[in-house]
Amino acid sequence: MTNKDYSRRKFINRCISSGGLFFGGLLLLNCGEKNKSSKIRNDNTKQNSSKDPCNDLTKISDGEIKKRQGLGYVKQSAVPENSCSNCALFIPAKADEKCGGCILFKGPVYAEGHCVQWAAISS
Numbered sequence: 158m159t160n161k162d163y164s165r166r167k168f169i170n171r172c173i174s175s176g177g178l179f180f181g182g183l184l185l186l187n188c189g190e191k192n193k194s195s196k197i198r199n200d201n202t203k204q205n206s207s208k209d210p211c212n213d214l215t216k217i218s219d220g221e222i223k224k225r226q227g228l229g230y231v232k233q234s235a236v237p238e239n240s241c242s243n244c245a246l247f248i249p250a251k252a253d254e255k256c257g258g259c260i261l262f263k264g265p266v267y268a269e270g271h272c273v274q275w276a277a278i279s280s
């Protein structure tokens with residue numbers, strides 16, 4: 158083994174170890190940011206729930222939240238004549254509650270809301 162080989166090997170080892178440290182650090186930073194954003198989301202939801210119970214998703218599972226997002230649910234319909242209140246899948250609010258629901262996912266639903274599954278009520 159020549160002196161030149163030794164320095165090349167040393168150089169490669171240093172590159173690998175510093176690269177590992179770099180990517181490990183990035184991974185840790187990324188995990189920290191993810192936890193922060195999750196906490197911010199929960200805080201926002203809790204804040205919103207105190208103001209508006211129809212926006213309270215604190216008791217709703219992530220899977221159900223993804224369902225409503227996947228259906229493109231919005232709390233205010235962009236189509237004036239089509240909203241949750243006149244959708245065949247809408248569950249009207251009970252007498253002591255402010256928010257309705259939907260057959261397709263769990264959680265509160267605004268009567269003014271809308272999603273891609275809107276269906277006309279047949280008479």
Ligand code: SF4
Binds near residue numbers: 261
């Ligand atoms: S299917 Fe869509 S439009 Fe109909 S009640 Fe559910 S969320 Fe509203």
